[in-house]
Amino acid sequence: MIWKPWEGYMAPFKLFGNIYFIGTRPASTHLIDTGDGLLILDSGYQESLYLVLENMRSLGFKPQDIRWIIHSHGHIDHSGATRALLEMFPHIKTYIGKDDLDMVTGARDTSWAKEFNMVFNTFTPDVLIHDGDTLTFGNTTFECMASPGHTPGTFSYFWNAIGDDGRVLRAGTMGGAGMNTLAAKYIHAEHLEAEDWRGHYGRTLDKCRKQHCDIFIGNHADQNNTAGRYQRLIAGDKDAFVDSSAWLQAIDKFQHAYDKVITNDPL
Numbered sequence: 001m002i003w004k005p006w007e008g009y010m011a012p013f014k015l016f017g018n019i020y021f022i023g024t025r026p027a028s029t030h031l032i033d034t035g036d037g038l039l040i041l042d043s044g045y046q047e048s049l050y051l052v053l054e055n056m057r058s059l060g061f062k063p064q065d066i067r068w069i070i071h072s073h074g075h076i077d078h079s080g081a082t083r084a085l086l087e088m089f090p091h092i093k094t095y096i097g098k099d100d101l102d103m104v105t106g107a108r109d110t111s112w113a114k115e116f117n118m119v120f121n122t123f124t125p126d127v128l129i130h131d132g133d134t135l136t137f138g139n140t141t142f143e144c145m146a147s148p149g150h151t152p153g154t155f156s157y158f159w160n161a162i163g164d165d166g167r168v169l170r171a172g173t174m175g176g177a178g179m180n181t182l183a184a185k186y187i188h189a190e191h192l193e194a195e196d197w198r199g200h201y202g203r204t205l206d207k208c209r210k211q212h213c214d215i216f217i218g219n220h221a222d223q224n225n226t227a228g229r230y231q232r233l234i235a236g237d238k239d240a241f242v243d244s245s246a247w248l249q250a251i252d253k254f255q256h257a258y259d260k261v262i263t264n265d266p267l
């Protein structure tokens with residue numbers, strides 16, 4: 001893979017209330033200003049960290065004020081920059097779903113780095129997240145929902161976002177939607193046949209469907225049409241990301257892609 005991170009540049013922006021987009025086109029990173037320090041949701045690729053840091057600064061935030069990094073899962077596009085951030089700011093506390101621990105410590109080489117011909121710099125998370133955990137960071141409390149399938153330790157997060165006008169809206173992420181790890185070839189190569197790998201993903205979609213979200217935060221820009229909504233935002237629509245139908249539409253899209261894999265790519 002020839003990696004030119006600058007080609008993935010996206011302008012940073014305030015998404016809603018205390019939620020900011022500071023990521024890139026290939027890998028979303030969000031910042032939440034908790035009032036008691038900054039929380040980063042997915043660090044992105046190490047190669048594009050300079051863009052993420054520059055994006056933070058241009059919005060008026062200081063990277064040294066990051067207190068927490070929460071990961072949707074352990075793949076290189078979501079946690080690849082965490083080690084570099086920890087080396088710069090050792091006080092940062094890191095969180096990941098308990099079943100992706102092996103991935104980020106390097107005990108299992110499943111960070112998707114080898115497929116991208118990249119290097120994953122490992123780290124040891126401070127906190128392992130369990131299904132149903134609630135985690136409070138300043139003014140923000142995350143409800144953590146285990147969402148295995150894309151990876152064993154994928155987590156979806158839901159929290160109350162507070163708008164500038166005082167509105168409290170439920171924001172949420174679907175922690176891992178990609179179908180790359182559901183391919184029969186991948187499952188055989190990683191010897192995952194016995195783990196009902198695809199079944200986990202299907203059950204995760206069922207759990208997601210029961211959730212309500214006013215603001216769907218994509219962990220890749222195409223999930224929630226980040227770029228298109230940004231255009232509406234800068235054109236004056238302050239609620240461009242407030243859309244209570246976007247979540248279920250996305251889950252339906254993932255379900256459709258999942259059903260296609262099951263039909264067209266038998267194990």
Ligand SMILES: [Zn+2]
Nearest residue numbers: 075150176178
């Ligand atoms: Zn992934």
